Amino acid sequence: MNGKTKVGIGAAFALVAMTGLTGVDAKKGARSGQDYYAAQFHAPSLNGKVRYLLVNPFGETDGLLLHSGLVVKFPAHMSDQLVDHVRRGESVTVQGRVSHSGQEVKAWSIHNLASGRRLIAEAKPWGDLKPPKHIRYLALTPMIVRGTVAHVLVGKRGEVKTVILDEGVTARLPKHLARPFAAIQPGMTLSLSGRGSTTRVGKGIEVERVTYIEQ
Structure with missing residues (x-):
């Protein structure tokens, strides 16, 4: 084994150590990503008027309560975007995955009918680490x-x-x-x-x- 080969193998192991990814993890990630986007394609559209914006204990706005009683869940790391996107009393169209109980929908898209703007859920950025x-x-x-x-x-x-x-x-x-x-x-x-x-x-x-x- 020559020096270049040793360096290449060492770099590969270092990358795995830093990211925590293995071949199995990568395959799982690919499958979950495919399932996610497939689910979005078939996601139902739900209409409603915003009753409250929901704040978690850490001060992040991570959802909406509609007048219909439906709770709309949205990524907590997009709190600022959600607050700027919609206000109480505005009508929205939500697309996402409805829970088995029918109480919640994990939204991937919130369309504000008043402004015409659409907010799309995004994955949490790499390196955005917080304490437990x-x-x-x-x-x-x-x-x-x-x-x-x-x-x-x-x-x-x-x-x-x-x-x-x-x-x-x-x-x-x-x-x-x-x-x-x-x-x-x-x-x-x-x-x-x-x-x-x-x-x-x-x-x-x-x-x-x-x-x-x-x-």
Whole structure:
């Protein structure tokens, strides 16, 4: 084996080490990419009016709640683009993959009918690395929010996983706080404490405690 061959093999191993990709990973990536674009081609179009923009606890706008009750999920790293693209009360056409429950759609395209602009979901940029969520969580602001339940998002087992309060407060319940749907329903008044963020379009909170307010 000559020197050039050794250098070439060494560079190849270095590339694998840096990217973490193997031949199997590359094939899986290619298949998933093909499946993704095939799914987009057959994605249904859903129309609705924006009720709230949804903010996660880290202050990223990663979705919409339509007046129909449909939750539109969008990549969190495109938060700024989504906020600039659509506002409350505007009508949109969404294309994406609808969940089995029919509660959510993972959108790849949001067409603002008022402006005529279309926002396309993009893959997360390479090198856009953030600390683990449990580390980021410690830096969030302690907060208490109170309001009337406007919408409830339910998990596979019927447990409440997200509560949206009036005025666009998005509250996410961790597994140990998950409640059955009968325990939290639209119209109830709650006080929620935890950690989260406040933005110009709403608040997002990771709930640590749920208190029911009698009316």
